[in-house]
Every structure is written in C-alpha cells, then in structure tokens.
Amino acid sequence: MIDLSVNKTVLEKNITKAREKGVIIPTFSQMKDPEGQISDDIKGRLRNTGLWDLDPLNLFRVTWKNEPVERGGLFGGPNFIEIPPALSGVKARIVCLAGKYFPTGCHKVGASFGCLVPRLVTGQFDASSQKAVWPSTGNFCRGGAFNSKLLAVDAIAILPEGMSRERFDWLKTVAAEIIATAGTESNVKEIFDKVREIRQTRKDAMIFNQFEEMGNYLWHYQVTGNAIADAFESIRSRSPGESNFAGVCFTSGSxxxxxxxxxxxxxxxCSKIAVGEALQCSTILDNGYGSHRIEGIGDKHIPWVHNVKNTDMAIAIDDNDSMALLRLFNEDAGKEFLIHEAGLDADQVKNLALMGISGISNLLCCIKFAKYYELGSGDVVATVLTDSVDMYRSRLEELREERGAYRTLDAAADFAASLLGESADNLTELTYTARKRVHNLKYYTWVEQQGRAVEELDDQWYRQEKSFLGVQKQAGEIDALINDFNARTGLQ
Ligand SMILES: Cc1ncc(COP(=O)(O)O)c(C=O)c1O
Known part of the structure; x- marks a missing residue:
C-alpha cells in the first residue's frame, strides 16, 4: 500500500514552496478525464505553453489525452493508432496508445508523477531540503527529472551509461545531477547497488525506485488502464459487428x-494479460542471463510492483526483430516498400514513427498473442508505445554504419521474417504453479537483497486486498490530499 501518513510541518513547507513557484498539482481524476475535469482557466493558460516546456502548467499534460501538437494543445480522447492487418499479418485489431504526446515524449512521466506526488502532498518528502533520486534505465529518470523541475524539486537521475545519447543530452538540461552506472538496460542490479549506496551515504536524498513504488502501479492502473478502455470503447462504438476486448501485452521494465x-x-x-521480455535474456520464460537491445525493459529480476498472480502469459521477443523493424519503419526504402508492396497508405506508414524499440516489441507481443489465441477480426488486443523513434535516431545511425544503407531487399526480408514470420513460439501460458514460481523469484531481489519483509511478499500472493487491490483504491484518498494542497497554496 502507499503510505499516506501526513507530516504536517514538512507539508506546510511544501505548500509555501508550491505557492512561491506557482505549482498547481493535477488529480488522478483530471489525468483520466482532462477535457471534462480541468478548469477553463488552466486550459486557457495551456494555449501558450509548449508540450515540453519546463512550466508547472505542464503537470496537467501528464495524460494520454493531449492534443498531438507541439504547442498550445488542449485535450481530446486518448492518442492511439490501430495497426493494419496488412502489417501485422493477423486479423485481430491491434491498438497502440502513443506515448509520444506526453511531455518528454514518453509516458514514464506519469509513473514518476505517481511516485513523487503522494510523498509531496503528505509532507513525507521535503521539497526544500531533499533531492529526488530517479533510478532508471532511462525514461523514468527523464520523467522524474521533468516532474521534479515542474514541482520545484532538485533531481538526481541514475541510468546506465550505455543508454542512448538522446536521453543523456536532454537530461543534462533538466536534472541537478546525473549518475551513469555500468552497463545497459540489462544491468538493473548495478542500478540497485547505486541506490543502496546513495541511501547509505546521502542524507538529503529520497529514492523513488519505480521497481517497487506502488505509485507507479497506481498511476498506470488508473490512468493507462482507463485510457486503453476509452480507446477500446471508441473503437467498439464505431464498429458494426461484435468487439471483444481480448487482452493487453506489455514488455516489462518496472x-x-x-x-x-x-x-x-x-x-x-475474459481478457488476458501478457508480459513481454527480451528473448536474449528472458527471466520469466527461462531464467536467462545476458543482455539485449530493447531499451527500457529490464530483466534478471521480477519488479516488486508486478502483479504476477494476475499475469496470464509470458512472451519473449527477439531483439533482432525489433531492431530490424526499427529500420523497416523508419528508413526511406522501408517506408516505400510498405506503401508500394505491403499496401499501407502514407498516413499508416507515418504513424509507425510513433514506435520506439520497446513499442515495436510490444507490437510483436500482440501479434504472437493474437496468433496463439487464434483471434479474429472482432477481437482487440491493446498495448502502449512507451516512446517514439525520436529517442532512437542515434541507434538508426549506428545501424546504418554497422550494416550499410537500407535497401528494398532488406525491407522485403525484414517484413517477411520479422513481421509476417512471427509465430506463437517463445511464449508460455502461465498456470497457477508457474505464476507462483515467478512470484517466488521476488524473494531474492526484494527480501534477501533489498530488505523487504517476507509478510509483504506473502500479502501480494495470499492477501491482495493488502497489496494490489488495496492500492487500486487509494487514488481517491490521494486526490483529496492533492485538492487540499492546491486549496492551501491559494493558487486554484
Ligand atoms: C522505452 C521503454 N519501454 C518500456 C518500458 C517499460 O515500462 P514499465 O517500466 O512500465 O514496465 C520503459 C520503462 O522505462 C521504457 O523506458
């Protein structure tokens, strides 16, 4: 559960600071329904604000429902695209929510909001004297640094040194401090080690560890969950036949x-939940080790916030397919091939740039899921595109240098092998026993290494009303704290 006990003295200080900096904090219900719930005054002021501006007003853009423009946008329905069967090779409708239209170009700004705001509005975090530490494989610390700046908090970003240049370049402009740990996205243990060191040595730091913060869980449960439901309902209302929500597939980082x-x-x-991982070192599927190139997704541990008991399937994606499709979707020869040979229209091809590497992997998970469950044209599978190709332009350059210019022949081969050739292999449906086996892996990371109580681990399995089910109900209480906070700053 998220601790919501209030420290009145620190809370008073946080309110004073927010008043001085002009910070108004949005509620969960506003993030779920910005069009209906955000005041006309805020909307009017957003008309003059850019999507990435370091302006506290942009806290109101921590939602899937931003108008997809760089400046001055307001709100509508969730941003999503549907993948044409000509591309996916399956009849099922694959719906992908687009993270590009969040400030920072990635939805992780929401996860970090969910972690920081409850601590700020309870006074558990002192915005005047403490620094917020954001351990991450990249986007979470970008989101955390962004939110920190908007909330007038100093941020320390921790991420592996091997992450893309784009992430580091932008972070330098926002975070007070950046710490690069050894390795790449596979090296989560190195991040945990750094966190432990900071916890022991820096009294001014509060760690927001996305892998164990239930605020991360709550934000996605409330905001992403509802946005996907809204996307599905809008499709259902426009479709003549039956529409069945068959499930979701997400590669997992935190x-x-x-x-x-x-x-x-x-x-x-009747819907199902599938978790995706990288075939090169899939933890759930085969306790693998090694490294992979699907930036943002982790491995070799099970995050504390993963409700394994409710996870129906694990799917491993070969990172070679994701990298091949990154080129197919973004190189000129690839885009031309998709229009002239695969029958996509220009807009459909343009939309493919909304997919970062993990987004492509999510699409591949959906294809495998649809093939395994033999889904038809009335079935809808949903996923998210966490970030877009904008975060990986340097990876495209590297691939060009490594493999040469992309040709029509490459496009044909990649389309056949990495899309149409996807099959229902490298996946497993998780039985009760299999889920329990995966859940038990949490013991090593979280009880043995990170010092959590074994009773909490058991709560996640045997007494979910004290863990996941309980957290799901906390949004109302947090919203009341946020409303009270805003009222006391006098800014609203
Ligand atoms: C690009 C990218 N994809 C996927 C993920 C995984 O999302 P989650 O942490 O919610 O599992 C992340 C997480 O940081 C990410 O940055």
Missing amino acids: AGTMAAGDLLKQRYP
Whole structure:
C-alpha cells in the first residue's frame, strides 16, 4: 500500500514552496478525464505553453489525452493508432496508445508523477531540503527529472551509461545531477547497488525506485488502464459487428504499465494479460542471463510492483526483430516498400514513427498473442508505445554504419521474417504453479537483497486486498490530499 501518513510541518513547507513557484498539482481524476475535469482557466493558460516546456502548467499534460501538437494543445480522447492487418499479418485489431504526446515524449512521466506526488502532498518528502533520486534505465529518470523541475524539486537521475545519447543530452538540461552506472538496460542490479549506496551515504536524498513504488502501479492502473478502455470503447462504438476486448501485452521494465491490465481485466473479465521480455535474456520464460537491445525493459529480476498472480502469459521477443523493424519503419526504402508492396497508405506508414524499440516489441507481443489465441477480426488486443523513434535516431545511425544503407531487399526480408514470420513460439501460458514460481523469484531481489519483509511478499500472493487491490483504491484518498494542497497554496 502507499503510505499516506501526513507530516504536517514538512507539508506546510511544501505548500509555501508550491505557492512561491506557482505549482498547481493535477488529480488522478483530471489525468483520466482532462477535457471534462480541468478548469477553463488552466486550459486557457495551456494555449501558450509548449508540450515540453519546463512550466508547472505542464503537470496537467501528464495524460494520454493531449492534443498531438507541439504547442498550445488542449485535450481530446486518448492518442492511439490501430495497426493494419496488412502489417501485422493477423486479423485481430491491434491498438497502440502513443506515448509520444506526453511531455518528454514518453509516458514514464506519469509513473514518476505517481511516485513523487503522494510523498509531496503528505509532507513525507521535503521539497526544500531533499533531492529526488530517479533510478532508471532511462525514461523514468527523464520523467522524474521533468516532474521534479515542474514541482520545484532538485533531481538526481541514475541510468546506465550505455543508454542512448538522446536521453543523456536532454537530461543534462533538466536534472541537478546525473549518475551513469555500468552497463545497459540489462544491468538493473548495478542500478540497485547505486541506490543502496546513495541511501547509505546521502542524507538529503529520497529514492523513488519505480521497481517497487506502488505509485507507479497506481498511476498506470488508473490512468493507462482507463485510457486503453476509452480507446477500446471508441473503437467498439464505431464498429458494426461484435468487439471483444481480448487482452493487453506489455514488455516489462518496472512492470508499472502492466497494472493497466489489472483494471482492464476487472472491466473485461475474459481478457488476458501478457508480459513481454527480451528473448536474449528472458527471466520469466527461462531464467536467462545476458543482455539485449530493447531499451527500457529490464530483466534478471521480477519488479516488486508486478502483479504476477494476475499475469496470464509470458512472451519473449527477439531483439533482432525489433531492431530490424526499427529500420523497416523508419528508413526511406522501408517506408516505400510498405506503401508500394505491403499496401499501407502514407498516413499508416507515418504513424509507425510513433514506435520506439520497446513499442515495436510490444507490437510483436500482440501479434504472437493474437496468433496463439487464434483471434479474429472482432477481437482487440491493446498495448502502449512507451516512446517514439525520436529517442532512437542515434541507434538508426549506428545501424546504418554497422550494416550499410537500407535497401528494398532488406525491407522485403525484414517484413517477411520479422513481421509476417512471427509465430506463437517463445511464449508460455502461465498456470497457477508457474505464476507462483515467478512470484517466488521476488524473494531474492526484494527480501534477501533489498530488505523487504517476507509478510509483504506473502500479502501480494495470499492477501491482495493488502497489496494490489488495496492500492487500486487509494487514488481517491490521494486526490483529496492533492485538492487540499492546491486549496492551501491559494493558487486554484
Ligand atoms: C522505452 C521503454 N519501454 C518500456 C518500458 C517499460 O515500462 P514499465 O517500466 O512500465 O514496465 C520503459 C520503462 O522505462 C521504457 O523506458
């Protein structure tokens, strides 16, 4: 559960600071329904604000429902695209929510909001004297640094040195401090080690560890879950025949996004939740080790916030397919091939730039899921595009240098092998026993290494009303704290 006990003295200081800096904090209900819930005054002021501006007003853009423009946008329905069957090779409708239209170009700004704001509005975090530490494989610390800046908090970003240049370049402009740990996205243990060192040596730091913060879970349960349901309902209302919500597939980093599946399964009880990982070192599928190139997704541990008991399937994606499709979707020869040979229209091809590497992997998970469950044209599978190709331009350059210019022949081969050739291999449906086996892996990371109580681990399995189900209900209480905070700054 998220600790919501209030420290009145620190809370008073946080309110004073927010008043001085002009910070108004949005509620969960505003992030879920910005068009209906955000005041006309705020909307009017957003008309003059850029999507990435370091302006506290942009806290109101921590939502899937931003108008997809760089400046001055307001709100509409969730931003999503549907993947044409000509591309996916399956009849099922694959719906992808687009993270590009969040400030920072990635939805992780929401996960970091979910972690920081409850501590700020309870006074557990002191915005005047403490620094917020954001351990991450990249985007979470970008989101955390961004939110920190908007909330007038100093940020320390921790990320592996091997992450893309784009991430480091932008972070330098926002975070007070950047710490690069050894390795790449596979080296989560190195990040945990750094966190432990900071916890022991820096008294001014509060760690926001996305892998264990239930605020991450709650944000996705409430905001991403509802946005996917809205996308599905808008498709259903426009479709002549039956529409069935078949499930969600998400590759997992912190497993925060997976929480959306918990809401969707409650709303559509026959739907399923699949977790994706990299074939090169899949943890759930085969306790693998090594490294992979799907930036943002982790491995070799099970995040604390992953509701494994509610996860129906694990799917491993070969990172060679994701990298091949990154080129197919973004190189000129690839785009021309998709229009002239695969029959996509220009807009459909343009939309493919909304996919970062993990987004492509999510699409591949959906294809495998659809093939395994033999889904038809009335079935909808949903996923998210966490970030877009904008974060990986340097990777495209590297691939060009490494493999040469991309040709029509490469496009044909990649389309056949990495898309149409996807099959229902490298996946497993998780039985009760298999889920329990995966859940038990949390013991090593979280109880043995990170010092959590074994009773908490057991709560996640045997007494979910004290863990995931309990957290799901905390949004109302947090919203009341946020409303009270805003009222006391006098800014609203
Ligand atoms: C690009 C990218 N994809 C996927 C993920 C995984 O999302 P989650 O941490 O919610 O599992 C992340 C997480 O940081 C990410 O940055």
